[in-house]
Every structure is written in C-alpha cells, then in structure tokens.
Amino acid sequence: MSGETGDGAERSSTQGDEKPKITPETPGTGVGGASGPTGASNASSAGAVAFGPQELRRPDVTGAVAGRAREGMFGIGGSGDTSGFGGLRLPAYAPAPSERPFGGWFDEVVDETTAALADDGGADFATCVQQVTVDRGEMTWYVDREHLVRLARTLRDDPALRFEFCSGVSGVDYGEGVPQQLHVVTHLLSMTYRRRLRLEVALEVTDAHCPSLVEVFPTADWHERETWDMFGIVFDGHPSLTRILMPDDWNGHPQRKSYPLGGIPVEYHDAEIPPPDQRRAYT
C-alpha cells in the first residue's frame, strides 16, 4: 500500500496510526494523556509526570481533557528537520472551568439547580457537576455519571429549570491516550425558558459505562443505541441496547478513533493517492 510512490516515506511514518501527528520516535509519549487514567478531577496532578523534553499539558488547566497534544507543524516526523518547526509543541486542550458570574441566565440555572438538588437531600451541585464551562455562549456541565439521572430529572422537573426536551445524546472520542477519552454529550433544551444546556460525562475507555437517560427522556432511546453502536459506550438501564445503524453481527464500534476509516489507495494520473485516513494532515 505504501512505498510504491514518491511520498511513501512520509506516509510510512504515519502507518498504522490514524492520527499522524505523533512523532514515530516517541510512540505513545507525545499524547497529553500518556500519564495514564487520570480523572477529570486530578488532571492537574499530571503536571508532575514527565513526558519528555517538554510538558504537554497546560499546568494551569484542570478538568476534562478534550483534545490531544500536538508536535511539529507539517505532519512530517522522523525527517532531518532543520527548520525548527518540527519541534513545535502544543499542549492538549482542556476547556477551562468558568468563574462566576457566568453571565446571562447561566448563573440563574446554576443557582436554581443547586437549590433543587439541596431540596431533595442528595448530593449537592458541586458533587454532581465537576466543572462548569461557558464557551462561545454555550454552557457545558461536566457531570459525574453517578448523579447523571438524578440531575437530568431535576433539570426536567424543577419549575424554575424545565429542561423538558432532550435534543440528543451522542458520543465523542478524543483519541487514544487522552484521559477519559470517551465523552457522552447530552443536549437539553428548555422550551419554557428557551435555554440550552449541554451535559457531558467523561468516561474511561476501559470502563465505558454511563447510566441511561431513557427513563427521564424516552427520546434518548435511539440516541443511546446509536452511541453504543458507534462508540461502544454501554448505557446501563437502557431497555434494549442493541445496534441500530450497523448490522447486528458487526464487530467493533466505527466512531472510535482506533477504528480505521478504511478505504483503498486510488490510481489517478499515474500516481497513487493514499486513502483519506493515511493522507498527510496539517495540524
């Protein structure tokens, strides 16, 4: 597949690795999450772990890591780089926790949820929601999965919140090596107050279990089946968690970053064009 054409050298450096940014000479250590299964809460402690020549995570940022660290500039590694650009490093992105005041209705929703959670005597807001992020006018709560269903029920039922509509549930895979690489993203909508809220649950890939929201929002049924199908995230409590888009006897979960895109090289004007997942990416 590679080596026949002129650009075989650069492609061979990315063989078998669908994210070609990681330099081949230090496999596995270039990624921000190589520190192992650090949770969202202790992500900052990863600063003590030595990655190599440079720290790849911003030491000031805690919370859910949502991205991978980058090295180099042109998608080429292992060549005799004399420009210096190949040594550029960018730490993994982690959405920063927002500080009060969040602005707009965001504070009100947090206050009301805090009060509602306190009323029924369970875990408080700080326990349920590990991090609040307001970014680009959208509010995201990084939720502890133990409290997801109760939180969703509170958001749906409390008269001051009324998130009565679940737009959808889907997954995000941030790639191998990122701590808690699988995220379950739920978009809620309050038709009463015309507000939107995103609940995000970060999961370890080795323990990809998330409680199901079907009992609170029946519409989550197919969404969760799709997320199971595509990401292999098990929704505990789902009435019938079966594949929905892929055939029933399919192996693997296609939207995982570790799952290859597939594709074959194509001949075009006497040149061989590599499949999309093996083409050079510039990041």
Next chain:
Amino acid sequence: MSTTDEPRTDPYAASSRETTEGRVYTVTGGDWDEMIDQTAGDERIVINMGPQHPSTHGVLRLVLELSGETVTDARLVIGYLHTGIEKNCEYRTWTQGVTFVTRMDYLAPLFNETAYCLSTERLLGIEVPQRAETIRVLLMEINRIGSHLVALATGGMELGALTGMTNGFREREEVLHLLEFLTGLRMNHAFIRPGGVVQDLPTGHEERIRAFIKVMRERLPGFHKLLTGNRIWRQRLEGVGYLPLDGCLALGVTGPILRSAGLAWDLRQVDPYLGYEHYDFEVPTDTAADSFARYLLRVEEMSESLKIIEQALDRLEPGPVMVEDAKIAWPARLSIGADGMGNSLEHVRKIMGQSMESLIHHFKLVTEGFKVPPGQAYVPIESPRGEMGAHLVSDGGTRPLRVHFRDPSFVNLQAAPAMSEGGMVSDVIAALASLDPVMGGCDR
C-alpha cells in the same frame, strides 16, 4: 418450496418455507386473501415490511405484529443507508465537510450545510456578511418548499393519490431548476461554506426567483383543490397517526409534527438565526395532532416560505458573500461565468501570475484547510422536518474531531410505533408519510 399441489404459474404468488421460528411467507404481490387462506386462520402474523418497499418512504424496515389487520406491535429497523458521513468528516478539512454533510438529508441539503457552517462559524467566532446571510435564508426557504413538496408527493403516492405525486414532483422540479440556476446543482450543492457562501448569485437571479414565486403562488392552491377537500384523502388522514403534545416532547419530536400538536415551536422564531427575526412570517399550527393536520401545515408552510423568499430578495444588498478574513476565505474567488466555464482567464492569470501571496494562501487553504480553535458548538436550525442540530468538536486542528448531526428524521421516526400501534396496517403508511422521514438523514 411450494405450498400448493398444482404447479405454480403466478409469478407474484406467495411462497413460503419452514424455519425454526415457524413458517415464513414471502409476499411480493398477488392476492392477499389467498395468503391469508394459507395461514389457516392463524390470526397473529408478524409482517416484515421493507426495507425495499414503495410505501416505507425509503429504505426503512417495519416489523409489524398483526392481529387480523390491527397492528399490535410495531418496530422500526433503520441503518440500511448508513454511510459513515460523520466518521468521514473527521478525515477531511472543515471546508470539505460541507460536501459530505450535504448528502445526509438529501431532500434538505442546504439545511445540512447551513447547520454545519453555523456551527463551524461559532467555533471560529466569525460572523458572515449580511448578503451571505440573506442568500442562505433565500436558498433554505426555496429548499424547504422542495422538501415539503416531496413530502406531499411521496405521501400521496403511498396512499394511492397518484395525482398528488405527479403534481408534487412537477412543482418540485421548478424548485430544483431554480436551485440549479442559483447554485449550479440540483442537489448536494455544497454552496454554503464556512464563512459565507461559495459565490454570489448569478445575474438574473432576481427575475428567476420572482417568476418562481409567481408560479408557486398559482400552483400551491392546487393542492387544496386536489387533496384538502378530497373525501378519500381526509378519511385516510384524519385522526390517523395521532401524537399529542406530551408524546411529542417525550419522544423529542419537532417540526410540523410538534406544531400539529399545538405548540408553535419554530426555531426561526423562538431562537432566530441568520436574521430570521427581521422577516415577517407566520408559524402555522394546528391542534388535531393527526396526519391531516401535518399535511395542512406543510402546505401552509410553503406559502410562508414564499413570503420569506420575497422579503429576502428585498433584503439582498450588494456586498461580499464571504468573510474578509484571509485565513478562511480563498483569495481566488471561484465563480462561473456566463459561458458556464470557471474563472475568467484574466482572473486566473492575476492570481497565478502576479499575486504570489494569493497563490500561496490559496494553495495552503485548499490543501491544509484553516484551523479552528478547540472547543465544541451545537447549533440547531429549523429544517423542514424539525430541529436539525450540528454538534461539532474541534481540537484546534484543520479537521473536525467530531461531527454529529441531530437529524430530525432519526428522532421523529421513534414516534412511529406510538402513532401506529392499535391502528390498521394502512394507517401505518399514513402515519409514516406524515412523519416524512428521510433515511439519508436518519442513518447518516
């Protein structure tokens, strides 16, 4: 294996074979009564309808459990049109993503593009120029008419109203001709791009669009004449596929189905985007919550779309159609001349010969793509079928980390069992047609 003794001559007659689950019949036509006779009075039948069936609105498979002719249990099987578009987008630049998402809901390609681009633009933190905004609204509303016409046409066909189908597709052809004139393609336009639209509307667009409005104003009332007062049409649709408001909310149903249950929830008005707050239009609602109400709403929405198109034409001011940011917009503006060919020779000469920096920028932007700051965005818009949301995640690179579409067809189809269980088999068809699912969007 044949079930009758005499040699079979009817090629459409039912055949059957024994399986571990019982006898399985394959019916491709022929006489239903004969089929029933063969089952020897067994009242409970499980019917597999689809995935290739003219009445299932695409490659949708229905598993219906029947008691006599009453549906006691309905299950939907989807995934026959799963194309992996979301995964593919992760290996393409942000601009190339448009050409993929436009193929999801193939009856509403411009809505896919707009949702994707609005989400990308929120990630980029840019605002598109006024003219691009208006062009997007204009194209989307033309597209909405086309999509609703297909809903009426295929719905009519599935119920046996063939003139409804021929008229619907004839009218839709006007829409496709117009879109071809405006964007270059009938479907899968890839016309709306992050940062604006790919090029300005061609000369003569205003006359063509005004002529289109005139034609549609004449022809849309024809649906009322043909179908609305038609007794068979009413009897097939009224009270069929009933789904009240609480059912809609619990099942996440949006669009005309939600509005037929009485909630005037249209994102164009409750959460305006692209300057929809400046347009004067109504959101038709009904309270019958049945298939007939949804049919009426679609016809009315087409008239409202015509009003929006007219206002959008009036709002079209000369100006750029792409952001000025040289890190996003291509310096070599692609356009199609009057001769149908690409850029003029002078333009290409200037870009290629005199402006070295433009050439470099163009090359870098086309091969690498632009970088999008890390983060995530969810932007919903009102597609003909309801809330279409694009959830995009960027990790700071030139390719999306995740592209997910909350497609209304996918969500609304979940309501089909609730709409059809307890009814007749024929009502399943009417209920499904009123949902107007597009399997390309549903399976993505």
